[in-house]
Amino acid sequence: MDTSEFIQFAKATIDYVADYTDNVRSRNVLPDVEPGYLSKLLPKEAPQKSEKWQEVLKDVEKYIMPGVTHWSSPYFHAYFPSGNSFPSLVADIVSSAIGCIGFSWIASPACTELEVITCNWLGQMLGLPSEFLNSSNGTGGGIIQGSASECTFICLLAAKERTVRRMKQLHPELDEDRIRAKLVAYTSNQSNSSVEKAGILGSMPMRLLSVDDKCSLRGETLKKAMQDDMEKGLIPCYVVATLGTTSTCAFDNMDEIGLICKEYDMWLHVDAAYAGR
Ligand SMILES: Cc1ncc(COP(=O)(O)O)c(C=O)c1O
Numbered sequence: 247m248d249t250s251e252f253i254q255f256a257k258a259t260i261d262y263v264a265d266y267t268d269n270v271r272s273r274n275v276l277p278d279v280e281p282g283y284l285s286k287l288l289p290k291e292a293p294q295k296s297e298k299w300q301e302v303l304k305d306v307e308k309y310i311m312p313g314v315t316h317w318s319s320p321y322f323h324a325y326f327p328s329g330n331s332f333p334s335l336v337a338d339i340v341s342s343a344i345g346c347i348g349f350s351w352i353a354s355p356a357c358t359e360l361e362v363i364t365c366n367w368l369g370q371m372l373g374l375p376s377e378f379l380n381s382s383n384g385t386g387g388g389i390i391q392g393s394a395s396e397c398t399f400i401c402l403l404a405a406k407e408r409t410v411r412r413m414k415q416l417h418p419e420l421d422e423d424r425i426r427a428k429l430v431a432y433t434s435n436q437s438n439s440s441v442e443k444a445g446i447l448g449s450m451p452m453r454l455l456s457v458d459d460k461c462s463l464r465g466e467t468l469k470k471a472m473q474d475d476m477e478k479g480l481i482p483c484y485v486v487a488t489l490g491t492t493s494t495c496a497f498d499n500m501d502e503i504g505l506i507c508k509e510y511d512m513w514l515h516v517d518a519a520y521a522g523r
Pocket residue numbers: 392393394395396438440488490491492517518519520521
């Protein structure tokens with residue numbers, strides 16, 4: 247595909263996307279297809295000959311769209327916002343064209359710096375205290391992960407490392423692997439399944455604690471579970487509180503939980519993937 251063909255293809259695709267967005271409400275939200283529908287429609291092996299882009303675009307409408315669940319339809323009541331606004335779509339084109347891999351600052355300075363600056367903007371918009379923001383002399387600052395599940399998992403790993411370092415400072419004689427084997431995490435039994443999965447992936451027992459009559463995790467439940475664990479010689483390390491649980495949109499009691507995490511120097515991760523967007 248040469249540049250002039252690319253321009254034609256991209257313009258036609260933008261027209262297609264604009265039409266899709268304007269008329270998504272006229273499509274059935276849920277597709278009327280059976281599992282395996284697509285393999286009956288597509289070739290068994292990758293085609294040897296290329297097709298004109300006009301044909302490819304037609305195939306999208308003919309074969310792909312019938313199997314799409316239209317998450318952005320106003321009739322989809324499990325609505326979950328994602329980056330599909332017009333500015334976001336255009337930004338994706340630019341980002342794809344640049345195609346940089348942000349391994350490190352030098353891998354693409356603008357990539358790293360834009361992430362830091364815009365995360366700070368978001369922190370300021372949310373009214374976060376300055377400790378949460380990136381600055382040259384603090385430990386704050388946000389980074390963008392691909393999904394909420396990934397955030398919970400990455401934070402568990404970071405909490406583990408932080409606790410190991412803290413325990414080593416307090417008790418230099420302790421072996422790092424022995425410390426790791428004693429770490430415990432806590433969340434409510436209403437939290438998203440990805441939280442339990444983070445515990446499995448990160449080899450840290452995740453206690454699924456009971457909630458009150460509003461499906462909210464309370465401080466005293468957390469404290470009791472931690473104390474039971476500490477009596478067994480275990481080390482409380484990581485807490486995941488949810489603001490807006492997936493099944494009932496319940497809010498854990500942050501005032502109570504936050505104070506306990508502060509008192510016991512535990513990492514508190516807040517999962518607001520659903521209600522916080
Ligand atoms: C509260 C909550 N946490 C985590 C997740 C997982 O989100 P993701 O698919 O971005 O990993 C969800 C998804 O519904 C959610 O509602």
